[in-house]
Amino acid sequence: MALSGIQIFKLTPKKNCKECGCPTCMAFSMKVAQGAKQLSDCPYMSEDALAQLAEATAPPMKTIKVGAGDNEHSLGGETVLYRHEKTFVNKTLYATNLCSCMDDAEIDARLERLPQVDYERIGERMYTEFLNVNYKEGTDAAKYVEIAKKAAAVRPVILSVKDEAVAKAALDAVKDTKPVLNGADASNYEAFCKLAADAGVVLGVSGKDLDELYDTTAALEKLGNKNLILDVTMDTAKATFEAAVQVRRAALKDGDRTFGYPSIVNVNRLTDDKTMQEALVATFTMKYGSIVIVDEMDYAMALPLYGLRQNLFTDPQKPMKVAPGIYPMNGADENSVCLTTVDFALTYFLVSGELERSGVPCNLVISDAGGLSVLTAWAAGKLSATSVATFFQENVESKIKNRTLIIPGKVAVLKGDIEAKLPGWKVIVAPLEAVQLVKFLKDLKAN
Numbered sequence: 476m477a478l479s480g481i482q483i484f485k486l487t488p489k490k491n492c493k494e495c496g497c498p499t500c501m502a503f504s505m506k507v508a509q510g511a512k513q514l515s516d517c518p519y520m521s522e523d524a525l526a527q528l529a530e531a532t533a534p535p536m537k538t539i540k541v542g543a544g545d546n547e548h549s550l551g552g553e554t555v556l557y558r559h560e561k562t563f564v565n566k567t568l569y570a571t572n573l574c575s576c577m578d579d580a581e582i583d584a585r586l587e588r589l590p591q592v593d594y595e596r597i598g599e600r601m602y603t604e605f606l607n608v609n610y611k612e613g614t615d616a617a618k619y620v621e622i623a624k625k626a627a628a629v630r631p632v633i634l635s636v637k638d639e640a641v642a643k644a645a646l647d648a649v650k651d652t653k654p655v656l657n658g659a660d661a662s663n664y665e666a667f668c669k670l671a672a673d674a675g676v677v678l679g680v681s682g683k684d685l686d687e688l689y690d691t692t693a694a695l696e697k698l699g700n701k702n703l704i705l706d707v708t709m710d711t712a713k714a715t716f717e718a719a720v721q722v723r724r725a726a727l728k729d730g731d732r733t734f735g736y737p738s739i740v741n742v743n744r745l746t747d748d749k750t751m752q753e754a755l756v757a758t759f760t761m762k763y764g765s766i767v768i769v770d771e772m773d774y775a776m777a778l779p780l781y782g783l784r785q786n787l788f789t790d791p792q793k794p795m796k797v798a799p800g801i802y803p804m805n806g807a808d809e810n811s812v813c814l815t816t817v818d819f820a821l822t823y824f825l826v827s828g829e830l831e832r833s834g835v836p837c838n839l840v841i842s843d844a845g846g847l848s849v850l851t852a853w854a855a856g857k858l859s860a861t862s863v864a865t866f867f868q869e870n871v872e873s874k875i876k877n878r879t880l881i882i883p884g885k886v887a888v889l890k891g892d893i894e895a896k897l898p899g900w901k902v903i904v905a906p907l908e909a910v911q912l913v914k915f916l917k918d919l920k921a922n
């Protein structure tokens with residue numbers, strides 16, 4: 476159970492020395508209870524107090540790391556059920572499927588298609604982070620190991636296998652890449668616990684219903700394994716949805732640490748229908764899959780799913796910004812015209828997309844507007860004639876010879892003031908909508 480600030484305060488040194496950044500030990504205790512401070516922020520906590528408080532003040536959901544090196548990913552660590560309460564911490568990651576039931580040509584074709592979904596959107600790389608390697612009972616174990624090796628060479632893998640001998644052979648081959656061994660259940664958890672511990676990898680645990688999942692997880696914890704992921708995939712989409720939500724609620728609302736682990740949802744086991752799979756991936760991105768496994772991910776499927784994920788896992792308290800600076804478009808140089816807009820990421824990507832579409836060489840100049848949109852920044856005083864003129868004098872005039880500046884149509888009112896503050900510059904007002912920029916720039920170039 477989570478401790479109150481008063482309970483934590485009783486175990487603090489009560490020096491009120493402020494070294495933790497709080498004015499008093501009581502204030503520190505309140506922040507620890509809220510999760511805003513760590514016990515380790517106080518250098519004077521006794522070993523005894525730390526031992527007493529460590530378990531009780533630990534986050535309700537563990538953060539589990541999977542993969543190695545550049546391919547290492549964090550899962551879980553969430554503290555709230557809804558994004559608007561605070562923020563989500565670690566985004567849902569996607570996996571596509573390989574199976575020992577597929578022939579070599581199909582495996583190779585799937586691996587070849589994998590890079591087709593790999594693009595950047597608002598500074599984030601959009602790609603399939605994991606490969607799920609499924610072992611079908613009765614198929615060739617040696618072939619499964621070969622598939623696992625091929626997959627682990629390109630992505631961190633989830634070894635979905637319930638056969639102990641096959642699991643051991645696959646782990647021996649790829650354990651250095653820190654895969655997830657997803658195969659423990661009520662019938663084999665002791666053996667799989669040992670396999671995962673010996674290989675130093677995360678263990679995935681499943682159950683035929685929530686009760687069995689809970690009991691098996693508790694039994695694994697009793698064996699000392701807390702490096703777990705809960706596979707909440709049940710027989711139907713409805714039962715899986717209920718399991719995913721109940722597990723997360725039990726961990727975060729009821730403080731039940733046995734369910735305080737990240738989760739896996741395998742929508743590939745719920746339906747063969749591609750459209751339904753896409754709908755389920757969207758559902759379990761919102762509710763509450765840490766890894767969602769889908770059969771395959773093509774570009775048409777990726778665009779809405781990655782957009783949804785990005786919206787969901789962006790901190791609502793932090794504006795999405797791009798760095799201020801000069802962004803040359805279409806091979807622009809110092810002789811090309813300048814356009815300016817704000818550093819709000821969506822504005823930048825809308826405007827830059829249209830500029831690229833125009834094919835006209837130009838320099839897009841982004842100044843610091845607090846991550847706000849054009850009109851909001853103007854209303855808040857963060858986009859003004861002074862801010863634009865200052866930015867151009869300090870950052871642009873020494874680098875760009877062209878003295879034509881195009882300002883957003885929505886702040887046409889700034890034209891006169893900018894011209895007054897930026898002598899030598901010709902200021903032109905752009906159209907109101909970004910989509911009109913293509914014709915506007917082409918006409919400008921033609922004249």
Ligand code: SF4
Pocket residue numbers: 487488489490491492493494495496497498499500503516517518519520
């Ligand atoms: Fe109290 Fe420790 Fe903070 Fe000092 S650093 S004020 S002793 S909690």
